[in-house]
Amino acid sequence: MFYMTTDDGVKSPEIMRQIRSLIGSGRIRVLKHAASRMALRCYTLPxxxxxxxxxxxxxxxxxxxxxxxxxxxxxxxxxxxxxxxRVVVAIVDELLVVTVVGPLK
Known part of the structure; x- marks a missing residue:
């Protein structure tokens, strides 16, 4: 399982590696809120x-x-x-897309 914190709640330094690995293996899920923001802001999953x-x-x-x-x-x-x-994600057993913000200036 790909949890990104240690037992004391400290962030792991390997977040980008884990994100790329999960995307590469197809383990990505867009949450309802993020799907709504993607549609509103005209973003596709790719x-x-x-x-x-x-x-x-x-x-x-x-x-x-x-x-x-x-x-x-x-x-x-x-x-x-x-x-x-900006894409906000959480990592559990898969990559969860929480929200999408953009375009940014």
């Missing part, structure tokens, strides 16, 4: 995957969700058409 694979981790935007005992991670990158985008 574009979201592109941002996650080619983007960078915005450590300062990560948050720990105590109710679910999981970190959410903010990844920022660009789509092929140049839209700067």
């Amino acid at each position: 574009e979201i995957e592109q941002v996650l694979i080619g983007g960078f981790h915005e450590f300062e935007r990560d948050e720990y969700d105590q109710n679910h005992s999981v970190w959410t991670h903010a990844i920022r990158g660009s789509t092929r058409d140049g839209r700067e985008t």
